[in-house]
Amino acid sequence: MSRTGLINLALFAMLPLTAGAALMLDEPFIITLATKVAILALAGVGLNIALGLGGLVSLGHAAFFGIGGYAMGILASHAQSFVPLMETPFLIEGTRSMPVIWLVAVIAGALAALAIGALSLRTTGVYFIMITLAFGQMLYYFAISWPAYGGEDGLSIYVRNGFPGLNTLDPIQFFGIAFVILALALWGAGRLAASPFGLALSAARQNEARVETVGLSPYRLRLLAFVISGAVTALAGALFADLNRFVSPTMLSWQMSGEIMIFIILGGVGRLYGPVAGAALFILLEHVLGGLSDFWHVYLGLLLLLVVLFARGGIIGALAGREVAHD
């Protein structure tokens, strides 16, 4: 097995091992942290499809994360108050079912990404960054000024939503759900990267003219990548809201977009397991350094600077050395 393969395996095993150890030591808080890492990594896996494979530097992915969060919040709040979402022309009720919520989150995220992507992808470079940021901010301010679902204060859900056959209130069981979804997403993203679509998408990042010249449209490739990316990040948002039993405009903020991007940069842009490494390190730093100093973001910034300056392949790149993936 290659060194990258071993590192990936270790990263993958780290989460259930941590959660399992925490279960034995009766440390539910640690399990919750591991769950948080899995969910944030999932958001990063989503962004990495656009950023790592497609080279699309989106600073608006909090939009999809938040849309997933609000999909959960809106559906669950209607279920908890027994008020249907709408009655005409047909009845739509809220739900407490995680699978239904996930489906709605994924579809809403994909549609939002389709609309935002269709417009943003007509620009490139710094304009693309700015326009995705602008869309994200639009949704953020919309959520703040929309009183029906808590406005600035956000929306609390009293009981975690359910999954058939599981007790989702048990931390280890909810961790299991998040981890399995992360594992599936990693598997899917890996397949995607190696697929015909992945080959063409990644080529469009490297040389747009080349892709056009072989008769493939970079715009279409990128738009689909953006849609898949938005859908995965929205799914992470729904899980994150369920983890906290709370959703607020913070999930839609540009800081959130930045955090998701930081996971990827820390872990290694375009590396399948980069978001796992990055999210784990981020949460670790937040809790170790955050306990020591209120200014832990300064140290995070310093670390980010070091990674960008000296380890362009992120942590995984630094550990794996100059090994390049072939074929």
Added chain:
Amino acid sequence: MTEPLLRTKGLNKAFGALQATDNVSLTLQPGEIHALIGPNGAGKSTLIKQIAGGLAPDTGQIFFDGQDITGLSTVARARAGLGRTFQISALAMEYTVLQNAMLGALGQAGTVWRFFRPVMQDAALRGAAQNALERVGLAGLATRRTAELSHGQRRLLEVAVALTLKPRAFLMDEPMAGLGTDGSQALTAFLDQLRTEAPILLVEHDMDAVFALADRISVLVYGRIIATGTAAEIRADAQVREAYLGQEEGA
């Protein structure tokens, strides 16, 4: 005379005050190599770009197989059967040589909207890519990263990718550049038989290759075609000698 496969009609392109393409009308007949020569900055690459897509002419039209393709995108022109190689290599540099060829084969097969099957295990695409690499003599470098290739090897890879497209006409912008004498001779021999598969509009600085290969030669100076003819006619043309060939000998 047979219908030309490719025809430009009164193409004009100006960059500010500079007339880079000046009323260019030319044809490419089935089975021929039509060479386009001219001094640096004459507008050869600019002309190729307008034909292949990516640069819209100010006025004029381009016809391919009788269809007006002037308004089509680069992607649509490629799909219609224009196989282009770039003067400055446009390749996916992080990819292996084989992966670049696979990309071409994938574009040709039109099976890009597949998301789970590993593309490198697709025997049909792999075969097409490998075959194209063999034809240009790059099969031995299939697993090499493209960024590690010499400039000459990159030009050959450009040709190989164009081959995977099975185009109906080739547009090649200085494929011999950086190849060295042996390499140029090998590519010359290859292009010589390639013309039977699809005609080639060939921009080339290597005069030995041009005079050996071209059925017809057009001479471009300051964006304008000053002469078109066979190798012998072009050699004998006084205007050409003065404007171009003479200069080369003097330089």
